[in-house]
Amino acid sequence: MNIEQRGKAMNKNMIYKDNSFFYKIPLKRRIKLHIVNDHWIVIKRYFILLRKAEYYGNKKTFMSRIMSFWFTRRKNKLGIKLGFYIPINSTKPGITIWHNGTVVINGDAKVGSGCIFHGNNCIGNNGKSLKAPIIGNNVELGVGASIIGGVKIADNVKIGAGAVVLSSCEEEGVTLVGIPARKVGGEKR
Structure with missing residues (x-):
């Protein structure tokens, strides 16, 4: 070959x-x-x-x-x-998008494999700097969830519907909810 x-x-x-x-x-x-x-x-x-x-x-x-x-x-x-905008080389293979509807990913963001988007999601910078999120593997974003700014999200994190993540989450296997998002629980996998 x-x-x-x-x-x-x-x-x-x-x-x-x-x-x-x-x-x-x-x-x-x-x-x-x-x-x-x-x-x-x-x-x-x-x-x-x-x-x-x-x-x-x-x-x-x-x-x-x-x-x-x-x-x-x-x-x-x-x-x-x-309603999608996903630049080339911003996502690893294994992405799942369940519904059409807005899914916007910044060209500088890095999204790991196995991530799931439920729709109306935004992965972008905060408008003050060009730093974009770095998302680990197997992260699940609920409907309307957004990740904004130069934050890092660990593997196996679930982000609840409508949550807005403004700060990094280095702990694996947790759930983030709210505006701004905060940890509500989690289990080590």
Whole structure:
């Protein structure tokens, strides 16, 4: 297997990991979802475009840059319809977005694998500095939850619906709720 084939295989693996619950749905139901153009199908299409834009964007050839531009443009057009803005190379594979509706991630933010977004989420800077959040693996954001500023969130943290995280949480496995978010409990995993 040459380098190009390995790169394409890695890209397919990344695509498979995003919204991976989709592949656990029985084939008959997935076909029905495709026929009716369900929101899960459109979200999956968005992730495919995102990962292809990343794949070609990380290569340095002239043709790859053109391909990255083309996939990024298609991703952004679909993102406008869904309410998503996820820049390339800001998320690791394994992201799940359950619903269409606003999901905005700052281009300087870093989101770990296995993170779950329930919709109407914002990961961004605070407007005073350009520092953006760094989010660990398997973090779950409830509906309307936001993480603002140069904060760090540890692995396996759950952020409740409507919470606004303004300070770092270095403790794994806790739950954050409220405005501003505070720890309400947690268990070590």
